[in-house]
Amino acid sequence: MGDSTRQPSQRSEAPVSPPVQRNGPAQRIGRAPATTHGELSHIAITLFLERGFDRTTVDDIVAAAGIGRRTFFRYFPSKNDLPWGDFESLLAQMRAHFATADPHRPLIEVLRQAIIEFNRFPEEELPHHRNRMRLLLNVPSLTAYSTLRYADWRRVIAEFVAERRGELSEDLAPQTIAWACLGLCLGAYEQWLVHDDADLLALIDDAFGTAEAVFTVADDPAGVRP
Amino acid sequence: MGDSTRQPSQRSEAPVSPPVQRNGPAQRIGRAPATTHGELSHIAITLFLERGFDRTTVDDIVAAAGIGRRTFFRYFPSKNDLPWGDFESLLAQMRAHFATADPHRPLIEVLRQAIIEFNRFPEEELPHHRNRMRLLLNVPSLTAYSTLRYADWRRVIAEFVAERRGELSEDLAPQTIAWACLGLCLGAYEQWLVHDDADLLALIDDAFGTAEAVFTVADDPAGVRP
DNA sequence: ATACTAGTGACACCCGGTGCCAAACGGAAG
DNA sequence: CTTCCGTTTGGCACCGGGTGTCACTAGTAT
Numbered sequence: 293m294g295d296s297t298r299q300p301s302q303r304s305e306a307p308v309s310p311p312v313q314r315n316g317p318a319q320r321i322g323r324a325p326a327t328t329h330g331e332l333s334h335i336a337i338t339l340f341l342e343r344g345f346d347r348t349t350v351d352d353i354v355a356a357a358g359i360g361r362r363t364f365f366r367y368f369p370s371k372n373d374l375p376w377g378d379f380e381s382l383l384a385q386m387r388a389h390f391a392t393a394d395p396h397r398p399l400i401e402v403l404r405q406a407i408i409e410f411n412r413f414p415e416e417e418l419p420h421h422r423n424r425m426r427l428l429l430n431v432p433s434l435t436a437y438s439t440l441r442y443a444d445w446r447r448v449i450a451e452f453v454a455e456r457r458g459e460l461s462e463d464l465a466p467q468t469i470a471w472a473c474l475g476l477c478l479g480a481y482e483q484w485l486v487h488d489d490a491d492l493l494a495l496i497d498d499a500f501g502t503a504e505a506v507f508t509v510a511d512d513p514a515g516v517r518p
Numbered sequence: 519m520g521d522s523t524r525q526p527s528q529r530s531e532a533p534v535s536p537p538v539q540r541n542g543p544a545q546r547i548g549r550a551p552a553t554t555h556g557e558l559s560h561i562a563i564t565l566f567l568e569r570g571f572d573r574t575t576v577d578d579i580v581a582a583a584g585i586g587r588r589t590f591f592r593y594f595p596s597k598n599d600l601p602w603g604d605f606e607s608l609l610a611q612m613r614a615h616f617a618t619a620d621p622h623r624p625l626i627e628v629l630r631q632a633i634i635e636f637n638r639f640p641e642e643e644l645p646h647h648r649n650r651m652r653l654l655l656n657v658p659s660l661t662a663y664s665t666l667r668y669a670d671w672r673r674v675i676a677e678f679v680a681e682r683r684g685e686l687s688e689d690l691a692p693q694t695i696a697w698a699c700l701g702l703c704l705g706a707y708e709q710w711l712v713h714d715d716a717d718l719l720a721l722i723d724d725a726f727g728t729a730e731a732v733f734t735v736a737d738d739p740a741g742v743r744p
Numbered sequence: 745a746t747a748c749t750a751g752t753g754a755c756a757c758c759c760g761g762t763g764c765c766a767a768a769c770g771g772a773a774g
Numbered sequence: 775c776t777t778c779c780g781t782t783t784g785g786c787a788c789c790g791g792g793t794g795t796c797a798c799t800a801g802t803a804t
Contacts, residue, residue, distance in 0.1 A: 359752080
């Protein structure tokens with residue numbers, strides 16, 4: 293440690309109240325953490341965008357963050373995890389959305405709605421979100437790794453679909469639908485990254501519309517909507 | 519080299535005809551290769567199924583194959599590539615299929631057909647194919663890596679769809695449809711791996727049917743077919 | 745002061761992957 | 775048989791991501 297250029301983010305900001313016990317959440321005990329997930333992630337993403345993911349080593353990151361290499365791997369299990377935010381809690385939200393969904397709305401509509409909500413971010417976070425997604429969708433090692441994360445996302449979808457259809461979440465239909473939904477999302481994200489002015493949620497909505505149209509066998513030979 | 523327990527597969531098998539020039543394809547020149555892709559792949563897959571992918575090191579594989587570690591990486595760019603066959607030539611076949619498809623058949627039907635053909639394997643290869651796919655879909659590092667391969671597969675689909683719809687292959691609809699098709703396939707494969715008696719091609723066909731049904735907004739609240 | 749504890753970071757090590765280069769091999773030409 | 779030439783091999787050193795271990799640091803509580 294002992295590096296400069298670092299802001300321990302929380303502790304060092306308020307020399308206002310001396311070592312007086314704050315009534316806040318549970319007095320810390322033991323040595324103070326050297327950094328935070330958010331700080332590390334931010335530093336790393338900045339470096340990734342500057343020099344590229346592969347040309348940025350973990351040693352570069354820990355040097356920039358002023359922490360030890362071993363410590364880094366206690367905050368993130370792998371370099372690939374750096375661009376990911378708190379995915380788990382987003383999944384929990386989506387599960388909640390499904391749990392409270394009107395059982396009379398058509399399945400496809402509930403899915404469309406839930407997935408759109410899953411991808412709704414406050415406007416001020418959009419630039420950051422775009423940066424993260426640009427990395428995740430363009431850097432091969434991250435693209436590969438993200439598949440493992442998406443598996444959890446798919447499971448949430450599949451479980452809901454299975455419940456609706458009275459099947460098991462491992463059955464063909466729930467699995468297939470979950471895969472297809474993932475595909476729709478990623479297609480929309482790719483468009484979003486290419487077109488700076490596009491609205492992500494509208495793109496997702498469009499993607500669902502496209503799927504609806506294509507998977508409905510029409511008389512139109514080209515498979516295009518009337 | 520100088521190891522024992524190895525079968526150089528081709529050369530050493532026919533001491534029938536001495537150093538006589540065979541009219542076959544182009545007399546080799548230079549040192550003879552130590553092994554083949556097929557042999558390496560076979561040895562490795564066997565080890566993977568026995569001891570697990572992660573617990574099998576590249577050193578284990580090269581020891582079993584009786585080649586040098588450096589040589590291994592000239593045959594396969596990475597350990598992850600071992601379970602993959604000649605994917606490129608399969609893609610070429612699919613491209614050809616699309617090229618000769620009846621322009622009056624509905625898009626979705628052409629896709630369904632092409633994808634089914636893509637996954638048609640001779641009966642005697644099915645056990646091997648199942649082994650490979652079991653690895654690819656169950657081992658995390660392979661699952662992750664395969665995403666990069668699937669990207670090529672998706673491109674073939676997207677290019678065909680784009681041509682049919684008079685769009686660019688980077689546009690939303692082609693990308694989305696390609697993603698969805700991939701999802702359908704993987705869903706079917708997962709089922710196939712779980713149910714030993716299942717017919718892969720029928721499962722893929724079913725998957726397309728499911729998608730068709732779900733993505734058609736019905737009056738049925740549960741989103742199930744009538 | 746002392747004890748306790750969460751967190752840190754140095755070290756050695758494993759594994760996948762790469763650049764480099766000398767040596768092995770095998771056919772063809774002298 | 776020897777020499778030349780082209781291909782392939784495989785040893786070596788090195789890099790980067792990731793882990794197990796362990797002593798140490800820096801806080802709180804007594």
